[in-house]
Amino acid sequence: MSKEAIRVDGLGKRYEIGTSRNYNPTLRDAVAAQVETAFGWIGKRSAPAAPTSPSRAFWALRDVSFAVEAGEVVGVVGANGAGKTTLLKILSRITEPTEGLGVVRGRVGSLLEVGTGFHPELTGRENVYLNGVIIGMTRAEVARRYDEIVAFSGVERFIDTPVKRYSSGMYLRLAFSVAAHLQCEIVLVDEVLAVGDAEFQKKCMGKIGDVARSGRTVVFVSHNLTAVQALCSRALYLKEGKLVGDGDPRGIVTDYLGANATHATERVWEGTERAPKDGIVRLRRACVRPEGGVAGDPIDVRTSFVIEVDYRNEAEDAVISLSLLVLDEGGIVVFNAGPVTPPRPLRPGVYRDTCHVPGDLMNDGAYRVDVEIQFRGETVLPPTEILTFQIADSPDFRTGWYGKWLGAVRPMLAWRTSRIDEVDLRGSPTPSRRPRVSKGTKQ
């Protein structure tokens, strides 16, 4: 029988928002309100017509159900405000659910924010103990791991100065280091790595990767979709408090990205749209799709894809040349492609131009496709946007660093390291190696 580390059934959390007539933030108001209701009939003071807002209740989570096996690493994705942090807070017992049920098997360590409990006046050493005990270790455990914690954080030199003197980077490193050494069966991580420099993020991700591989159950909330894909065996997609996706991380990430940005991966033109001045060439349809798939299927940096443009030709002996410009989010033309052979004259008809883009060439991001049409050497359609599409990142070949890969393109090039020469260390002037010259021979 497999052990479920976390099981959640119909979990819901409701908050009251806005100011209602009954919301009294001060004791004085509360008492006054009581007195008013008690004596209201005397002064015939009718209650002011309260603007009844229909949605005074805000459901941060509604009817969320899932189960996590022991040792699974689950990522949680969703837009801001989708309920991810609320879910972690409920699982950490910080707040109670309004309805539903959760069962948690094992000690829970939550990294909802690092440095909880740090006091600026205390030194780093004192704060390590304070923070360690507050997040759940015993004093003896902290003492045992103290050297490891300080070594991992890299602030040994400053461990005895008050934390208020630390730079934000040092602070984060120390705080994360304490949290990372917490021994517990279930780890809940909430975007702790949203801040910090690249070095720190790499270290944190490495540690989280270690935790994930060590067999502990991890629930990882992050906006870094590459990290989610790489580290997690399963992903949950929360949208406005509801669980709308549960399964393979790559599919979930695609759903999430697709939901956020509407891309026109396929377009059809009827009638006289896109008709150049003399109605010779008319665009009918354009689409971008992965090789072997249809428009709308996910494309990642490793997938080869095709761009198809259908057009209608009404002239005899038409020499038509299309070129496609692919631009990235910054408006930079990534490439400008056209047919490699000179165009032949075409009879009237409907034609389809297909452009194959190999995988392992493009970088991840959102792209726009413009088409330019030349008829007998003349430009009849200047570069016009016809499609937008998204290329998702792939976690393959990424170890430990999940930031944005720079570059307009990301080609997979052949790379080789070979030894071309020797280096002679014996001739270098190190005292131990200098040959001794004796003053006379000893026989």
Added chain:
Amino acid sequence: MRPYRFGLTYRCRIHRPRMSNTAKTADPAAAQANRRNVGNGPSIPVRVLRPSTGWSPVDFAELWASKEILYFLVWRDLKVRYRQAALGAMWAIVQPVLAVGIFTVFFGRFVGVPSDGIPYPVFALAAIVPWAFFANGVTMGTQSILVNEQLVRRIYFPRLLVPVGAVLSGSVDVMISMMLLLVLALAYGIAPTIKWLLVPIFLLLTALAAFGIAIILSALNVRYRDVQYVVPFFTQLLMFASPIVYPSSVLAEPWRTLYGINPMAGIIDGVRWALFGTSPTAASLSLSVTVSLALLVSGAFFFRRTERTFADLI
């Protein structure tokens, strides 16, 4: 897994046939304490999360398991306050000394308040020492949850430790001022008796009274933010309703016993009795202690009930 019914209170009985009953706690220290090796490996704490309704009792096992957190909360406050040790200690002496000075001059000399035959300064200081502990504990305790907002919103630990820790962080101050009191008593020629050993007991009772009130007020303060501003005023009033500047012997008998409804009244009389042998106060002392315990128990229940919404209200 057995289906869980909404609203039922489940006590430790999770049906896992291979493991022993584990206590209902998710704290690692508690898990350590609860480990019973049944041959299948250490027992794992199981926690059920559901909306709680009605009153929840105090979970003493959890509190005991989290005693290190209490220790560190108090240690943190003391460390910060006594960062510069001399300054910190000085303040613990200057405040009572100034109070005694003012009271002696105005109440002792000018107004001529009787002091049961004991030199007025010692008489007053004997009351100020427990009173300062109580008043500071209540004031700090009221704000304690809000002051520790970061912790309460981000980490789980028994919240009851927060006001308790706030009261206890005055313990070093009270010990210093108690030393001052004993020195002053000796200086005025009051002979030490065996009853002097009871003074720490009375300070402990003061702590209990302060716990009860601080727990209630800290929970109220989360919901109604103006409580912390009103507390100093009521503390001031209570000071005059306690036998600090005057002895309780000015009250005639039925009133003198009823006076014990103010927990500090009985305790202060008790301290004076232990030090100077004045005013035997069995009736009012027992009333004070009863009121303290009642406040403590009801405060704990009230706190536990409102505790659930702290993280949402802060």
